Amino acid sequence: MTAVAIEGVSRAFGAVQAVAAISLDIRDGEFFTLLGPSGCGKTTLLRMIAGFCELDCGVIRFGDKRIDTLAAHRRNTGMVFQNYAIFPNLNVGANVAYGLRARKVATARIAERVRSALKLVHLEDYEARWPHQLSGGQLQRVAIARALVIEPEVLLLDEPLSNLDAQLRVEMRGEIRQLQQSLGITAIYVTHDQEEALAISDRIAVMRAGRLEQVGTPDSIYRNSATPFVAQFMGITNLLEGKVLGHEGAHLVVEAGATRFRIESVAIAPGEAITFSLRPEALRVLGAGEAPPPDWGVIEAQVARAEFLGTLTRIEAHLPDATMLRIALLDQTIETPAAGQTLSLCYDPRRVSVPERS
Amino acid sequence: MKFGAGAGFRITVTVFGLLFLGLFFLYPVLRVFSASFLDSSGAQLTLHNYAKVLSSAFYLDSMVNSLWIGVLATVATTLVAAPMAFALARLPLAGKTALMALSILPLVLPSFVGAYALLLLFGRAGIVTSGLHALGIPFGSIYGTPGIVLVYVLTLYPFVLLPALAGFKAVDVSVEEASQNLGASRWRSLRTVTVPIVMPAILSGALLVFIDTLENFGVPFVLAEDMPILAVEAYKLFVGETDTNPGSAGVLGVLLVASTAAVVMIQRRYLGRRRFATGARRSPPLIPLSRGFRALATAYCWTLVLASLVPFFAVIVISFLEFRGPVLHWHVSLDNYVELFERSLRPLQNTLFLSTLAALGAALLGVPIGYVVTRARTRITALLDIVATMPFAVAGTVLGIGMIITFNSGWLVLTGGWFILVLAYVVRKVPFSVRTSSAILHQIDPSLEEASINLGVSPAMTFLRLTVPLMLGGIVGGMVLTWVSAASELSSTVLLYSGQWQTLTVVMFQALESTGAGLAAATASLLIFFTVVPIALIYRLLRRYEMSLL
Ligand SMILES: Nc1ncnc2c1ncn2[C@@H]1O[C@H](COP(=O)(O)OP(=O)(O)OP(=O)(O)O)[C@@H](O)[C@H]1O
Numbered sequence: 001m002t003a004v005a006i007e008g009v010s011r012a013f014g015a016v017q018a019v020a021a022i023s024l025d026i027r028d029g030e031f032f033t034l035l036g037p038s039g040c041g042k043t044t045l046l047r048m049i050a051g052f053c054e055l056d057c058g059v060i061r062f063g064d065k066r067i068d069t070l071a072a073h074r075r076n077t078g079m080v081f082q083n084y085a086i087f088p089n090l091n092v093g094a095n096v097a098y099g100l101r102a103r104k105v106a107t108a109r110i111a112e113r114v115r116s117a118l119k120l121v122h123l124e125d126y127e128a129r130w131p132h133q134l135s136g137g138q139l140q141r142v143a144i145a146r147a148l149v150i151e152p153e154v155l156l157l158d159e160p161l162s163n164l165d166a167q168l169r170v171e172m173r174g175e176i177r178q179l180q181q182s183l184g185i186t187a188i189y190v191t192h193d194q195e196e197a198l199a200i201s202d203r204i205a206v207m208r209a210g211r212l213e214q215v216g217t218p219d220s221i222y223r224n225s226a227t228p229f230v231a232q233f234m235g236i237t238n239l240l241e242g243k244v245l246g247h248e249g250a251h252l253v254v255e256a257g258a259t260r261f262r263i264e265s266v267a268i269a270p271g272e273a274i275t276f277s278l279r280p281e282a283l284r285v286l287g288a289g290e291a292p293p294p295d296w297g298v299i300e301a302q303v304a305r306a307e308f309l310g311t312l313t314r315i316e317a318h319l320p321d322a323t324m325l326r327i328a329l330l331d332q333t334i335e336t337p338a339a340g341q342t343l344s345l346c347y348d349p350r351r352v353s354v355p356e357r358s
Numbered sequence: 359m360k361f362g363a364g365a366g367f368r369i370t371v372t373v374f375g376l377l378f379l380g381l382f383f384l385y386p387v388l389r390v391f392s393a394s395f396l397d398s399s400g401a402q403l404t405l406h407n408y409a410k411v412l413s414s415a416f417y418l419d420s421m422v423n424s425l426w427i428g429v430l431a432t433v434a435t436t437l438v439a440a441p442m443a444f445a446l447a448r449l450p451l452a453g454k455t456a457l458m459a460l461s462i463l464p465l466v467l468p469s470f471v472g473a474y475a476l477l478l479l480f481g482r483a484g485i486v487t488s489g490l491h492a493l494g495i496p497f498g499s500i501y502g503t504p505g506i507v508l509v510y511v512l513t514l515y516p517f518v519l520l521p522a523l524a525g526f527k528a529v530d531v532s533v534e535e536a537s538q539n540l541g542a543s544r545w546r547s548l549r550t551v552t553v554p555i556v557m558p559a560i561l562s563g564a565l566l567v568f569i570d571t572l573e574n575f576g577v578p579f580v581l582a583e584d585m586p587i588l589a590v591e592a593y594k595l596f597v598g599e600t601d602t603n604p605g606s607a608g609v610l611g612v613l614l615v616a617s618t619a620a621v622v623m624i625q626r627r628y629l630g631r632r633r634f635a636t637g638a639r640r641s642p643p644l645i646p647l648s649r650g651f652r653a654l655a656t657a658y659c660w661t662l663v664l665a666s667l668v669p670f671f672a673v674i675v676i677s678f679l680e681f682r683g684p685v686l687h688w689h690v691s692l693d694n695y696v697e698l699f700e701r702s703l704r705p706l707q708n709t710l711f712l713s714t715l716a717a718l719g720a721a722l723l724g725v726p727i728g729y730v731v732t733r734a735r736t737r738i739t740a741l742l743d744i745v746a747t748m749p750f751a752v753a754g755t756v757l758g759i760g761m762i763i764t765f766n767s768g769w770l771v772l773t774g775g776w777f778i779l780v781l782a783y784v785v786r787k788v789p790f791s792v793r794t795s796s797a798i799l800h801q802i803d804p805s806l807e808e809a810s811i812n813l814g815v816s817p818a819m820t821f822l823r824l825t826v827p828l829m830l831g832g833i834v835g836g837m838v839l840t841w842v843s844a845a846s847e848l849s850s851t852v853l854l855y856s857g858q859w860q861t862l863t864v865v866m867f868q869a870l871e872s873t874g875a876g877l878a879a880a881t882a883s884l885l886i887f888f889t890v891v892p893i894a895l896i897y898r899l900l901r902r903y904e905m906s907l908l
């Protein structure tokens with residue numbers, strides 16, 4: 001049973017506040033991802049958990065056990081490094097056995113556990129190979145086997161896929177996720193790739209400049225971004241600024257870009273300013289004479305540019321006051337719209353999210 | 359105060375390193391300083407020693423001579439070596455691999471033996487001199503400044519050559535191309551872009567040359583004759599034929615240390631403001647040359663390399679010739695060696711024994727220090743770094759004097775055995791050991807160590823089980839080089855040896871004052887043998903580390 005509790009943890013490097021008063025509760029068996037742009041402090045936080053970076057203040061616990069005061073080699077975490085950190089002077093088997101030897105496991109047991117760990121990552125026949133004879137993806141698997149074989153309380157991964165090519169990344173992330181679920185181990189995963197984070201996490205913490213912006217499931221973070229920063233960081237979005245006009249049934253009517261939008265009711269009084277996010281893929285083109293589903297909002301925009309990407313067509317359009325509106329159409333059976341054409345678009349008001357101003 | 363990961367190991371190494379160097383390096387050197395401020399009874403503070411030395415034309419001359427020879431030798435060495443570095447890096451030369459291999463030898467061959475070889479060949483009773491005289495050709499003197507500077511240039515040029523070569527190879531060729539693209543000729547690009555980029559590397563090599571010339575004891579001792587030189591006069595004052603004079607010797611020691619320290623500081627300030635590494639992925643391409651220029655460049659490099667090795671070669675040849683007294687007979691014989699070994703095998707055994715212990719000691723002390731100052735950057739490890747680099751700027755003569763003053767009496771008596779010699783060697787070689795291990799560590803990714811600690815191995819055990827094996831090639835290479843340079847150490851050895859603890863260098867030193875030329879040649883050959891063979895054995899290792907161990 002290893003839940004990880006991070007309580008008010010901070011760390012500054014000179015004038016840079018790398019991690020600023022972060023508190024997190026990571027549940028037992030959870031796949032938890034730290035996500036954020038470069039330099040936001042993800043690695044620093046992960047290294048604090050592993051014991052490679054001192055805390056200025058705060059406490060970290062595994063279950064009820066306080067671990068931030070323990071030496072790094074006593075914490076029983078399994079870390080997978082970005083550059084793999086496979087010992088070049090040891091072969092694959094000895095790399096995997098390294099942590100077991102340190103734990104003085106009986107020799108016979110070591111051989112057995114190494115074999116089953118390598119089997120787990122599909123490298124059964126590679127025990128006698130040398131690291132320089134392996135490909136990047138294989139090295140990554142060795143690193144994972146080496147971290148898992150010691151049966152760590154928590155698995156820590158710092159951008160483990162960033163050195164692999166695009167296709168392998170997708171493959172490996174699936175494997176990592178599957179492995180984590182079958183072992184039921186708590187995993188903390190660092191990445192700056194939002195797609196990767198969405199694909200494999202139970203929950204995600206989005207970080208910015210050493211602080212937490214939002215913690216939640218991939219769904220809620222994507223659809224209900226808590227701040228404009230998160231809304232933008234989680235993928236292309238239309239972040240529109242406008243003014244609340246009033247209520248209309250269950251909806252709020254907002255004017256932005258000289259257009260009236262309907263959104264789900266929020267606690268903002270008429271007359272006040274509002275920022276809301278409308279994902280490009282939430283917009284649908286209405287054919288001539290086609291009626292929108294009941295209760296949906298309808299707007300018009302003029303196409304400025306259209307990009308055909310195969311599965312997707314990306315359109316940049318203008319609202320009447322020239323505010324830009326991005327639209328993503330999933331292979332609809334219409335022709336790619338031409339520049340200058342006016343489109344009728346509809347959207348489900350529930351797809352509009354109102355991040356808090358920060 | 360909070361301590362981070364691996365604090366126990368780091369603190370142990372730091373504390374032990376500071377204690378060791380404090381006791382066996384800083385304290386003795388401090389005692390030299392304080393001796394220079396004490397009167398002859400050793401109880402009263404006085405500036406009398408300084409007044410006496412600084413008012414003496416002789417000792418002022420020694421200062422001026424040392425600095426002047428240092429400047430001349432440094433300038434000459436740089437002017438000779440920098441073009442060779444460029445040629446090796448950028449020009450098509452014949453026999454480049456052999457050139458590179460041979461050009462590191464002077465660095466490990468004892469300069470003192472080189473000076474001695476010159477004396478055997480061109481000295482007043484030298485073989486070449488006598489031959490020329492017999493033919494009626496007059497021959498000038500190699501004693502004094504010209505001879506000393508010549509020996510320095512021929513033995514120290516690799517100090518400039520190696521960093522400059524690395525520098526020229528690291529220049530990103532695209533900056534030269536950019537310069538030519540902007541309209542500069544090839545020559546102009548070289549002058550305005552390439553050379554300035556490499557300048558810091560050249561200057562850091564020049565600094566090593568200057569410091570070496572200032573503290574060198576053997577070369578001036580052999581070749582200076584009546585010309586006073588700081589390191590030699592400090593020794594003479596301290597050993598004192600009539601009476602010993604630690605106070606005045608201390609003053610000369612202080613002057614010596616102050617000069618080297620000043621140079622190091624000036625160079626640090628200059629280089630601190632300049633960092634031009636361009637980080638080329640591949641070496642720049644060779645510049646095509648016409649046959650004539652190619653032959654010229656090849657001849658230049660080979661002349662320099664051969665000139666630096668010929669004296670050593672000559673000594674070996676001479677050692678197999680027969681001497682009757684000082685007179686050479688052109689018969690091949692082993693008499694010199696027979697005489698050497700009949701007298702005693704002790705000097706050879708001593709040299710092997712002492713250098714081996716010194717190499718082990720310097721590695722045991724220097725490698726952990728190098729590790730700590732590279733991997734854990736704190737204020738206290740920065741201090742350790744400075745203290746462990748300082749012996750480099752302190753002449754062996756000064757350290758030797760300090761050790762005698764300190765450990766001759768009092769609560770810790772060490773003089774009069776092998777231990778103090780080993781201590782002196784370890785202290786003198788520690789900067790080298792620290793620097794090489796730090797250079798090797800820069801090639802080892804720190805995340806390997808973190809992975810090991812993360813898997814449950816303590817930092818100290820990680821160092822022993824993972825880092826040391828990974829560094830092993832470099833550590834062994836560094837130990838061989840320490841071994842070699844300890845075997846040819848002279849300046850502190852002549853002060854600290856006693857009774858039966860003569861080394862090969864001491865035998866040569868004494869042979870200089872008597873007339874045993876044949877014996878000295880045989881001793882020198884032994885020393886050369888014990889230098890060249892180990893270096894040849896680890897040459898591949900040196901290439902792997904791109905000579906950064908030197
Ligand atoms: N050892 C250090 N010394 C000084 N500053 C540091 C150190 N480590 C990290 N920092 C600084 O702390 C901040 C956070 O760094 P961190 O490595 O945690 O970022 P990151 O989120 O992992 O970024 P990336 O995605 O680029 O890996 C950065 O501004 C970085 O420059």
Ligand SMILES: [Mg+2]
Pocket residue numbers: 042043044
């Ligand atoms: Mg990072």
